[in-house]
Amino acid sequence: MPRLLRHTLLILLPLVAALALAPALYGNHLLLFNVIVFLTLAQGINIIYGFTGYLPFGYVGFFGAGAYGFALAVMHLHALPLVALAAGGLAALLLGVLLTPLLRLSGAYFSIANLAAALAVLQIVSNPALESVTKGPYGISLSGVFDPALAYGVALAILAATTFLVIWLRHSRFGMALQAIREDAISAAMAGIDVVRGRVVAWLLAALVAGLTGSVYAWYISVFYPETVFGGEITIFAIVFALFGGTATILGPILGVVILYGIYNAIGISAPQYFQLIYGLLIMGLVLFLPNGLASLLRRRGIDVP
Amino acid sequence: MLTYTLLAGLLFGLYFSLVGLGLNLIFGVMRIVNLAHGDFVMLGAFLAFWLFNLFALNPIPSLVVAAALFLLAGLPLYYLVVPRLLRARDPEMLSFILFFGFSQVIEALAAIAFGTSERSIPGGALARAVAAGAAFLGVAYTPGPIALFGQSFPIAWAASGITGTLAVLLVWAYLYRTRIGALTRAVMVSREEAISTGIDVHRVSAIAFGVGLALAAVAGVLAPFMLGSITPAMGVDVTITSFAVIVIGSLGNPLGTVLGGLVYGVSYMFMQSYYSSWANLLPYLLLIAVLLLRPAGLLGRQVRRA
Numbered sequence: 001m002p003r004l005l006r007h008t009l010l011i012l013l014p015l016v017a018a019l020a021l022a023p024a025l026y027g028n029h030l031l032l033f034n035v036i037v038f039l040t041l042a043q044g045i046n047i048i049y050g051f052t053g054y055l056p057f058g059y060v061g062f063f064g065a066g067a068y069g070f071a072l073a074v075m076h077l078h079a080l081p082l083v084a085l086a087a088g089g090l091a092a093l094l095l096g097v098l099l100t101p102l103l104r105l106s107g108a109y110f111s112i113a114n115l116a117a118a119l120a121v122l123q124i125v126s127n128p129a130l131e132s133v134t135k136g137p138y139g140i141s142l143s144g145v146f147d148p149a150l151a152y153g154v155a156l157a158i159l160a161a162t163t164f165l166v167i168w169l170r171h172s173r174f175g176m177a178l179q180a181i182r183e184d185a186i187s188a189a190m191a192g193i194d195v196v197r198g199r200v201v202a203w204l205l206a207a208l209v210a211g212l213t214g215s216v217y218a219w220y221i222s223v224f225y226p227e228t229v230f231g232g233e234i235t236i237f238a239i240v241f242a243l244f245g246g247t248a249t250i251l252g253p254i255l256g257v258v259i260l261y262g263i264y265n266a267i268g269i270s271a272p273q274y275f276q277l278i279y280g281l282l283i284m285g286l287v288l289f290l291p292n293g294l295a296s297l298l299r300r301r302g303i304d305v306p
Numbered sequence: 307m308l309t310y311t312l313l314a315g316l317l318f319g320l321y322f323s324l325v326g327l328g329l330n331l332i333f334g335v336m337r338i339v340n341l342a343h344g345d346f347v348m349l350g351a352f353l354a355f356w357l358f359n360l361f362a363l364n365p366i367p368s369l370v371v372a373a374a375l376f377l378l379a380g381l382p383l384y385y386l387v388v389p390r391l392l393r394a395r396d397p398e399m400l401s402f403i404l405f406f407g408f409s410q411v412i413e414a415l416a417a418i419a420f421g422t423s424e425r426s427i428p429g430g431a432l433a434r435a436v437a438a439g440a441a442f443l444g445v446a447y448t449p450g451p452i453a454l455f456g457q458s459f460p461i462a463w464a465a466s467g468i469t470g471t472l473a474v475l476l477v478w479a480y481l482y483r484t485r486i487g488a489l490t491r492a493v494m495v496s497r498e499e500a501i502s503t504g505i506d507v508h509r510v511s512a513i514a515f516g517v518g519l520a521l522a523a524v525a526g527v528l529a530p531f532m533l534g535s536i537t538p539a540m541g542v543d544v545t546i547t548s549f550a551v552i553v554i555g556s557l558g559n560p561l562g563t564v565l566g567g568l569v570y571g572v573s574y575m576f577m578q579s580y581y582s583s584w585a586n587l588l589p590y591l592l593l594i595a596v597l598l599l600r601p602a603g604l605l606g607r608q609v610r611r612a
Contacts, residue, residue: 055399101598107398108339109557112549113597119546120590129583232542236406243403277414283407287400288390 004171007306011250012167015039016160023152031265033152033220038261040159040213041238042245042253043166048206049239050247051169052199053182054103057111058118060235062092062207066214067229068125071140072133081145085154085215092211095121096204103199118230126226139225142218151220158212165205167250170306178202179248237261240283246295249305255294310457311579312572317463319571320470321525321532323564325544326551327477328521334494334558335514336388338401342409344544346376346519349412350526351536352420358427364435365427368527369469376523380516388515389508409541416538424535432531433461462531469528473521474564480517481560490514494558550589554596 022032041063049055069091073084102113128136169175180188181195189195214229221228241260245252260282267275290296295305329343350372357363357371387404394400451458481487489510493500501507530536533544547570555566573592577585 055402057402102594105597107396108402109553109597111399111402112339112553113594116546116550116590116593120587120594123584123587123590127583127587239403273414273417275414276410277418280407280410280412280414283410284387284404287394287404287407288387291394291400 004167007167007170007250008164011254011306012160012163015163015254016156019156019159029148029152033148033155035257035261036152036155036159037213037217038237038241038257039254040155040162041210041234042241042257043159043162044206044209044213045238045242046166046247046249046253047162047169047209048202049242050249050252051175051178051182052202054199054203055111055239056114056206057235057239058114058116059206059210059238060230060232061114061118061121062095062210063214063217063234064118064125064226064230065095065121066092066211067218067224068134068140068214069211070215070218071142074142074145075140076133081147081150081219082154084145085212085219088215088218089208089212092207092214093204095211096207100200100203103196103203118232118235122226122230125230134226137226139223139228140218142222145219146222148220151216155213155216155220158209158216162209163250163254165209166253170248170250174198174201236283240279240286243293244286244290246293246305249293249295251306252293252295307579309455311575313455313457314459314463315572315575316568317459317467317571318532318575319568320468320474320564321463321466321528321567322470322547322551322571322574323555323567324466324470324473324521324528325525326548326555326563326567327473327560328518328525329545329548330552330555330557330563331477331514331521331560332518333552334560335490336392336511337398337497337558338388338391339398339405340518341402341405341545342412342541343518343522343548344541344546345409345412345416346522346541347526347529347544348416348536348538348541350376350523351529351540352416352425352526352538353523354527354530355425355427355536358431364438365432365527365531366435366439366465369524372523372527373520377516377520380519381512383519384512384515385508388511409545413538413541420538422538424537425530426535427530429460429462429531432465436461436465460531462528466528466532469524470567473524474561477517477521477560486510486513546593547589550593553593 019032019036023029026032041059045056045059066088068088070084070088073079073087074081079087099114099117102110102117105113124130125134126137130136131138169178177188177193178198180191180193181198185195218224218229241256242253243256244260245254245256247253264275267278298305325347328346329340332338332340353372353375354365354368357368358365363371387408391397391401391404452461452464479487481491489500489505490513492503492505493507493510497507500510529540529544533540551566551570552563553566554569555564556562570589570592574585574588577588
């Protein structure tokens with residue numbers, strides 16, 4: 001598959017190499033780590049929204065489930081970070097399986113139900129009645145396993161795997177099948193595509209990606225509150241980044257994160273209201289004037305965006 | 307205790323019907339998801355707050371002022387945003403994102419203008435307004451809690467219940483007893499057929515949009531008495547509650563909202579009385595359960611499976 005190889009060499013390798021070298025050149029490691037987190041989450045949104053058309057407004061639920069899966073494994077089982085990482089991924093995967101019935105809903109109904117599900121998980125995790133298990137609203141401290149350098153490397157590996165998954169989806173039969181389902185599920189079924197299987201697999205892959213990212217995030221920052229890892233703005237950022245660049249492409253979400261997260265940090269977060277205002281206006285402008293992302297601008301000029 | 311909980315639940319239910327009504331009307335007519343609904347409720351609450359503090363205007367006349375202002379503001383807003391949105395490929399999904407952006411803008415502007423501290427209107431203001439209204443109508447009324455079936459309730463609850471009932475009746479009259487209402491119902495049934503029979507769909511929709519915002523504002527005026535103190539950030543929770551209410555009732559059928567509101571109000575009160583630490587979980591779980599078990603809502607007919 002030459003295109004798969006070409007895109008791996010031309011997009012994935014430079015991306016990973018740049019982010020691997022960046023900590024040596026740039027001092028703000030937390031910022032670089034957040035770039036990796038959002039690159040992964042935006043690609044996760046790309047997998048589920050770009051390829052199947054389901055917009056998960058509660059995507060952060062998987063991120064938070066991963067973070068708490070990691071934290072609980074470390075606190076209660078005294079697991080090693082890499083084992084706990086698997087526990088986090090598993091927690092998100094289980095939540096994904098639990099929420100699979102939501103895929104029966106279409107369009108906005110799915111998004112609303114998913115948002116409600118994420119908020120329900122937050123309410124459960126942060127409930128003071130569960131303090132002995134999750135520490136309730138008082139937050140978690142994992143200073144025993146704090147190792148930012150290793151966590152950074154693992155996060156980069158997760159990003160690489162996710163990006164490769166998207167490259168594969170872009171060029172494989174399965175990815176084509178998913179896009180066919182997105183455009184017209186009935187016709188796709190008539191053509192012999194297993195619609196339910198395709199959607200469930202994409203959904204669980206997206207959940208797993210967010211769960212692993214949440215786990216490694218918990219590991220990297222090691223002190224956090226329920227609102228930190230279940231914050232609605234994480235979903236919103238991931239969706240806006242993916243949409244801005246253009247979904248169902250490999251480069252789109254990457255461009256979205258680099259450009260918009262760059263602007264975000266240029267504005268600074270000293271005045272949250274002004275920041276919120278600018279972001280809100282940006283989202284509105286995006287939907288009204290560029291609903292298919294930056295990639296559509298290039299496509300209109302006949303340039304193929306990988 | 308049981309009677310009290312049930313009656314309080316019904317009063318809150320009538321108020322929650324009012325909270326969800328505008329959202330459902332807009333969705334029913336335009337098939338767009340107004341994710342900024344809760345923020346319009348918040349703006350209504352701040353309007354009542356400022357009218358009270360600057361002009362000592364009682365909450366009951368404020369209801370009329372708020373409804374009129376928001377109705378008028380809704381018309382230009384509709385023409386600015388919605389026609390463009392409806393031309394897009396997937397308006398329902400895009401409206402979701404667009405109005406999310408809009409809600410961010412409103413929240414940010416409100417935070418810049420009013421600050422982020424919590425505000426409230428003294429409960430006595432509403433009681434005095436009710437006393438004045440009772441004197442005007444010649445009804446005997448002694449200030450203080452209101453007695454109903456041997457239980458006493460705060461006057462604000464009764465006033466909100468009555469306002470909710472009146473609003474529902476007015477919306478019923480608007481939809482079923484006026485010419486523009488008949489046209490609105492035609493658009494709700496089929497937009498394409500309405501266009502082809504020569505109905506000015508944009509005019510009808512713009513009015514429905516304005517009415518929807520006016521209902522949100524009316525709910526907002528009562529919010530300081532029903533939902534506790536008001537902040538610019540309260541919109542998100544109100545939006546979710548509204549979604550729970552209208553999904554339980556029936557999405558797209560404004561009068562189904564009443565049933566949803568009552569079910570929601572009663573179950574909320576029962577949770578508050580008997581299981582208070584988990585009461586916040588209720589809207590999310592009800593929302594998901596209804597979406598999955600009876601996707602068309604308790605009163606709905608149309609099925610919306612993906």
